Amino acid sequence: MSKLFIVRCALTEVTNASSYVSPTANLKLLTNVALQYPTPPPSTAHRKEKSLQILCDKFLNLYPLHGNGTVEIQLDSTAARLGVEKRRMYDIINILEAMQCAVHKRKNTYLWHGGARLNSFLKMLKRQGENLRLSEALRGKAPKPPAPKHKTLGVLAQRFLMLFLVEPPNTLINLEMAVGVLIDTSSKSKSTLSPEQLDRQHKSKVRRLYDIANVLISIGLIEKVSGNLILKKPVFKYVGPYKIKKSEKIIVYTPSPITPLSVLHTQQLLTPCQVYAGKSKRKLEFTTPNCNTEKLGVTTPPHTPSHKWDEILLVADMELTRINNGITL
DNA sequence: AGGTCCCGCCACGGA
DNA sequence: TCCGTGGCGGGACCT
Known part of the structure; x- marks a missing residue:
């Protein structure tokens, strides 16, 4: 089995871009980069490991309920970090928004308040x-x-x-x-x-x-x-x-x-x-x-x-x- | 066998 | 027309 070595580097280093990269461009670039790697085998993750509860746990690790202040959440990049489809992010964020933990700011972007309210x-x-x-x-x-x-x-x-x-x-x-x-x-x-x-x-x-x-x-x-x-x-x-x-x-x-x-x-x-x-x-x-x-x-x-x-x-x-x-x- | 719920199709509305 | 969003139900998986 081959090993995949992942080296962290800034997007600008990958793309040779010197200026600001918009979120959409960012996603396209990430997609292109991802396409350069061999397709991973079908997910062997257990059904339970992919449950909405576990996914929400992972989400709350990234954006804790008891964090400090308000942060912006980009749905697409968060989905990529969690390794799920964006569609699943909507399932979670809609409920969290209903609990006033987050507010829809603009497309693809939410403001995260956590459990403050x-x-x-x-x-x-x-x-x-x-x-x-x-x-x-x-x-x-x-x-x-x-x-x-x-x-x-x-x-x-x-x-x-x-x-x-x-x-x-x-x-x-x-x-x-x-x-x-x-x-x-x-x-x-x-x-x-x-x-x-x-x-x-x-x-x-x-x-x-x-x-x-x-x-x-x-x-x-x-x-x-x-x-x-x-x-x-x-x-x-x-x-x-x-x-x-x-x-x-x-x-x-x-x-x-x-x-x-x-x-x-x-x-x-x-x-x-x-x-x-x-x-x-x-x-x-x-x-x-x-x-x-x-x-x-x-x-x-x-x-x-x-x-x-x-x-x-x-x-x-x-x-x-x-x-x-x-x-x- | 029936409960649980992932997955993705597709409709809708706004840009 | 495209894209973001989210309603919805088939059917896979689990107990």
């Missing part, structure tokens, strides 16, 4: 979430927020975070539930789209939330809680810098079928927990390390509403009513 922004997000009545929407008692017109990835990221911020700490939310609340399918789209189209739209939004969650994990705002036996799908927990008031209970929002439990992951669920929603017709059984064995029967209502998300919210509401009526877990 994050805390105050999160407080603002919480207020916005309250104005949008997300907590009520989660319980089916308020309409879902209207669909955004632009920058849907960023708006979706903000609203996803709002869900955590308007709820008590330790609230666990899964992506299905989040999409169910955040994507308005009740208006025009519901009447014009077929059930299959609605389903595809929903799945697509879940995919976007996976992307968003990976970036939010990387910047330390949320954590994935998985590996326990309560839920088939992972749930997410807010761990961000803006601390909400401490709560005793863990609340789980999930519309997904919940597998019968025997044991909870001790690290993750040391406190009593609440499940607000589940569409499984099976009875659920909980045993937590510091709770006595407790049982929770979650059943779907006798009639099944036409749209599954109505059903989810209905079940969530039933559970909430039950809990409010003093039936604790």
Whole structure:
């Protein structure tokens, strides 16, 4: 196997240019230089090594959240440094921009503020979430927020975070539930789209939330809680810098079928927990390390509403009513 | 088998 | 017409 020796030198040395090189010219030159080298073998990197979370980690190594002052980011050169397509940079920067860590200055250029504004922004997000009545929407008692017109990835990221911020700490939310609340399918789209189209739209939004969650994990705002036996799908927990008031209970929002439990992951669920929603017709059984064995029967209502998300919210509401009526877990 | 999410196609809008 | 941006979903990979 041949070894490739890389010698660092200024671009002007490579190109013999003596004056300023524009970013576009810079990129073209870099491309030309790259073309002079043999094409590297297809990436052998593990899928996980290429995940958006890892990529965002690498990005934050270049541009730390707790850096000093504001710096300019060139998307193309950053993509080149990280060894990814520019398209992936948009995925990351759009979410970071939605968190006010960066601002789009001009084409290919962002201003990086890092986490300097994050805390105050999160407080603002919480207020916005309250104005949008997300907590009520989660319980089916308020309409879902209207669909955004632009920058849907960023708006979706903000609203996803709002869900955590308007709820008590330790609230666990899964992506299905989040999409169910955040994507308005009740208006025009519901009447014009077929059930299959609605389903595809929903799945697509879940995919976007996976992307968003990976970036939010990387910047330390949320954590994935998985590996326990309560839920088939992972749930997410807010761990961000803006601390909400401490709560005793863990609340789980999930519309997904919940597998019968025997044991909870001790690290993750040391406190009593609440499940607000589940569409499984099976009875659920909980045993937590510091709770006595407790049982929770979650059943779907006798009639099944036409749209599954109505059903989810209905079940969530039933559970909430039950809990409010003093039936604790 | 179903969940996760990388990858890149392509539409859109501005220059 | 070109280019930057970003919505979107196929399908590969993982558990």
